[in-house]
Amino acid sequence: MSNIIKEVQEELNGKNEFPDFKAGSTVTVHYKIKEGNKERVQLFQGVVIQRRGSGATETFTVRKMSGNIGVERVIPFNSPFIEKIEVNKVGDVRRARIYYFRERRGKSARIREKKVYATK
Amino acid sequence: MPGIIGKKIGMTSIYSAEGKATPCTVIEAGPCVVTQVKTEEKDGYKAVQLAFGDKRAKNTPNALQGHFKKAKTTPKAKLVEFDGFEDLNLGDVVSVDIFEENTFVDVIGTSKGKGFQGVVKRHGFGGVGQSTHGQHNRLRAPGSIGAASYPARVFKGMRMAGQTGNARVTQPNLQILKVLTDKNLILVKGSIPGAKGSYVIIEK
Numbered sequence: 001m002s003n004i005i006k007e008v009q010e011e012l013n014g015k016n017e018f019p020d021f022k023a024g025s026t027v028t029v030h031y032k033i034k035e036g037n038k039e040r041v042q043l044f045q046g047v048v049i050q051r052r053g054s055g056a057t058e059t060f061t062v063r064k065m066s067g068n069i070g071v072e073r074v075i076p077f078n079s080p081f082i083e084k085i086e087v088n089k090v091g092d093v094r095r096a097r098i099y100y101f102r103e104r105r106g107k108s109a110r111i112r113e114k115k116v117y118a119t120k
Numbered sequence: 121m122p123g124i125i126g127k128k129i130g131m132t133s134i135y136s137a138e139g140k141a142t143p144c145t146v147i148e149a150g151p152c153v154v155t156q157v158k159t160e161e162k163d164g165y166k167a168v169q170l171a172f173g174d175k176r177a178k179n180t181p182n183a184l185q186g187h188f189k190k191a192k193t194t195p196k197a198k199l200v201e202f203d204g205f206e207d208l209n210l211g212d213v214v215s216v217d218i219f220e221e222n223t224f225v226d227v228i229g230t231s232k233g234k235g236f237q238g239v240v241k242r243h244g245f246g247g248v249g250q251s252t253h254g255q256h257n258r259l260r261a262p263g264s265i266g267a268a269s270y271p272a273r274v275f276k277g278m279r280m281a282g283q284t285g286n287a288r289v290t291q292p293n294l295q296i297l298k299v300l301t302d303k304n305l306i307l308v309k310g311s312i313p314g315a316k317g318s319y320v321i322i323e324k
Contacts, residue, residue, distance in 0.1 A: 002316075004129050008146055008305060012134045012298065056133045056141075080139040 009056040016078050023048050023098045024091025024111050029062060029075060030083040041083055044073055047111065050097040051077075063101065065109075070102065090114040121226075122204040123323035124150045124214055125172035126306065128229065130316050134297060134307065144297050144307045147227075149322055151215040151304060154208050155191040155199065168205045170214060171196035173319065198319045217301050219324070226292045228321040229314035233286030238262075243279040289313035 021027055028045040046064030049072065053059055058077040063070060075082065091111035101109065126149035133141045156169035173196055177185060180195040188195050191211045208214070219225065239245040239262040248258045262281070266274045291312050298307040312320060 002130055004148065004303075004305065005132050005146055007303070008300070008307070009132055009134075011300070012307075056135075076133075076141060078135070079141070080135055 006055060013056050013078055016082060018077075018082075018085045019087050021048060021085070021087045021090070023050055023096050024093030024114075025087055026089040026091065026111075027062060028086040028088060029073075030085070031075070031079075032081045032083055045088070046071075046073075047091070047098075047101065049099065049101060052097075053077075090116070121202065121323045122218065123200075123202050123225075123321055124216065124218065125152050125170055125198050125200050126150065126320050126322050127173065128312060128314055128316055128318050128320055129305075131311065142297065142309060143311070144309055145312045147306050147308065147312070147320060147322065148304055149216045149219075149306045151213045153191055153193045153196065154210055154212045154214065155187060155193065155196070157208060157210055158201070165203075167201045167203045168208050169199055169201050171199050173197035200321055202323075204324075215301070216299050216304055216306050219296055219299050219306060219322070221296050221299055223296055223324075224293045225296060225308065226290055226323045227294055227308060227312040228288065228290045228323065229312055229318060231285045231287055231289045231313040232315050234284040236282060237284040238281045239279060242281060242284045245279075 025048045026046070027048055028043055030041050030043055032039055033042050044062060044064065046062040049061040049063050051058065051060040056078055059074050060077060061072055061074050063072045065071075089111075090113065092114040093111060101111075126147040129146040129148055131143060131145050133143050135141055150172060152170035152172045154168055155171045158165060158167040158169070160166055171188070171191075171193065175195045175197040177195050180188075185195060193211065205214075234241070238260050240247050240260045245262060247260045248263050249255055251259050262279075265278055265280070291310075294308040294310055294312070296306060297309055298305075300306070306322065308322075314320060
């Protein structure tokens with residue numbers, strides 16, 4: 001991406017600071033919803049399927065099972081509607097976009113948690 | 121119409137106060153130098169010639185170097201005439217501050233060249249019939265281009281295959297979302313013709 005575009009994005013769009021996460025992680029997204037004049041926060045917890053784009057146009061997809069139905073939300077990373085993102089679990093997956101996860105149901109739809117070893 | 125010469129930088133999105141993302145194109149516009157003022161008496165019409173973009177003197181013909189010397193400026197890459205400017209003299213500088221936010225402009229550029237293309241891509245034809253059931257090599261063909269012994273010719277302007285893109289395209293009525301005067305940048309809503317780095321004309 002050109003440097004000028006980066007500068008413009010930094011100047012015009014606030015940058016959201018979130019903990020690092022990638023595909024396979026389980027996250028809880030706290031996002032603000034406007035209902036008339038009232039604003040409230042809703043939670044969306046699920047597995048991150050992918051992150052794509054860069055800068056102001058970066059988005060990530062979160063998938064969760066609502067009963068028997070899979071629900072996916074594409075969320076712009078720098079959206080001012082996001083209050084915070086919690087990383088609940090870091091998954092051990094081998095690719096950056098885990099589309100195969102959509103076909104999984106039940107026991108096979110589990111992602112192994114990444115083991116983090118303490119560094120000396 | 122008064123305007124300015126710019127360079128397409130690329131696209132991004134900006135968020136409005138309500139949090140809505142709007143796609144926009146970033147254009148580096150100006151500062152442009154007035155290299156010639158055409159008058160009614162001398163040239164038969166009124167216009168102002170603006171110059172933009174740096175170019176090495178080595179790659180500029182001597183005649184043009186003299187032209188730029190008259191305006192006391194360095195050699196420029198792109199020269200465009202505009203009308204509608206008032207009270208501009210040789211050597212004056214026109215910058216992005218002639219534009220205001222939330223007004224509408226036309227952006228003129230050279231579209232990306234697509235080479236020699238068939239009618240499906242060039243004019244949006246649907247092609248002929250089916251791809252299976254014995255259909256043979258006519259899938260993307262134009263179909264009939266006219267009747268038989270009367271008129272016994274193909275009408276002018278019949279849409280056919282040919283060079284696509286690489287033509288002057290005007291994208292009218294684009295909203296100006298932001299003008300960054302200190303950086304000489306202008307952000308317009310939506311897309312504009314041409315590749316990144318190509319010269320465009322922004323008209324009021």
